[in-house]
Amino acid sequence: MSEAITLDAVSKVYGKGRGAVAALREVTVRFPRGGFTAVMGPSGSGKSTFLHCAAGLDRPTSGTVRLGDTDLSRLSETKLTELRRERAGFVFQSFNLISSLTVEQNVTLPLRLAGRRADAGRLAELVRRVGLQDRAGHRPAQLSGGQQQRVAIARALISDPEVVFADEPTGALDTMTAREVLTLLRQTVDELGQTIVMVTHDPVAASYADEVLFLADGRVVDTMLGPTAANVADRMIRLGAWNR
């Protein structure tokens, strides 16, 4: 099968009765292997819920999520945790590094949690790829925000995951640093064939993707191939994303 992730009629309802909120409504999407997809939409449109359901961090109320051929709804919590650790990588806005561990120890943590050892060659290659070969023994507090996010990217890639989920990966970075991080993500797609799904509110960040998925009110309302920042911004304005 050529899809990395498939969502079929995925709905997510928070709460019950009159207070219930439908955060996702019958969302059906296929993410191709080796593709870089950005997910955008106004505040409250369901982006985080979408990412959490797609990544097996949260369970849909109905519908099916598949990673490769694996139906996530059939997995126990333990199996789901294993799947996330071994077959997915995560990059968050706030880096989520462990402050007492060095760069190399942070990068290899997912493997060690799975009881596996890092291949020394692969670790060195990844640390070099993210430009931190001179910082391998440093701790996060000794690094800039951009460097910390590059550690997080190497950590996301160490298990050679089928997909990397990125949640506002440049949200805490200045413009220049954000571009370096986005270029690095783009290179992992072009050079390693990595699949990336990235939630962002930034049209410039979205322009690094192959395709943009626009959510509004829990539904996919549009897609855009070969996005430019200007086209994405225009579409977001028409969705009322930045109305006050």
Ligand SMILES: Nc1ncnc2c1ncn2[C@@H]1O[C@H](COP(=O)(O)OP(=O)(O)OP(=O)(O)O)[C@@H](O)[C@H]1O
């Ligand atoms: N744990 C929860 N309990 C109740 N409602 C929730 C919960 N999480 C999200 N929601 C609601 O679901 C809807 C979608 O939220 P979600 O966080 O997925 O949107 P988003 O597009 O990521 O928003 P933002 O851009 O502001 O982060 C919103 O109406 C939100 O209030």
